[in-house]
Amino acid sequence: MSELKNKTAIVTGAGQGIGREIALSLAKNGANVVLIDISDKIFDVLKEIENLGVQGLAVKCDVSKAEDVEKAVKEAITKFGRIDILVNNAGIYPFKPILQMTEEDWDRVLDINLKGTFFMTKAVLPKMIEQRGGKTINIASIAGSMVGYPNLAHYSASKAGVVGFTKAVALEVAQYGINVNAISPGPIQTPGTEAIGLTKELYEQTVRSIPLGRIGLPEDVANLVVFLASDKSSFITGQNIVIDGGSTIL
Ligand code: NAP
16 A cells, blocks of 8 residues: 555546546555646546545646646646656547548647657656656557557557657666656546447447457556556566557457
8 A cells, every 4th residue: 555655646637537547546555646637627636636645736737738747847846846657648539530630630639649748758857867766657559559440540650659759768768767668558448438439339349359358447557557656667668568458469
């Protein structure tokens, strides 16, 4: 329960879904958590974090805006004095066939999913370098990093980009004892995926494509994040760890 005691974590997209569960799991393991999101839902998550007996901070921030990100990270450092864990989770996945995809559609997805990861990482690394240690965990996806997904060309490009970014940065900061890893989830049940409005038939087809026979839960991803954020993973860096119930080994 106290594995991450006195550590400070930043989690983006922490208002709901995977990000919310990651924030709660880090808090349950003793970390103070900075919740970043464009949505007001982080203020509810903040109350849940504080009820767990750790400190939290909720900062409204669009990760695709450099000024927002720099301000949010400054606020986090002012409050906690250190940053040990960064989880780049904020991301969007609007389905669009390639022939209907506009430049705006493309830019929005790349700006949030990939550029947002760059902005956050660049803003946090100086503190981790000063501390001579830290854990950066980037939420990618099996889409792009492992398999193709129709109607998600922009998303797949952004997530393949996140994995490439992870490996390059891992090499640059290994000398400071900083670990940088990516996680690629398969289908996970979240408010975001529920909003897509899958038919019962498509949902059952998705479950059938997963050897372990179920859709993933936000806790599945959060448990892996806690491990990667802990000292138990200190010899793992630059990796893309797939968590998909076996769907990409078929
Ligand atoms: P979700 O339920 O849609 O939650 C994402 C959160 O991020 C929302 O609170 C959203 O706010 C926020 N957000 C969106 N744009 C943002 C921005 N520019 N700056 C800050 N926050 C922003 O998503 P999820 O399903 O939990 O997915 C989380 C991450 O896992 C994403 O990176 C996604 O690509 C990845 N992933 C998910 C799955 C899956 O099956 N769920 C699979 C593989 C990878 P709003 O609600 O106001 O937009």
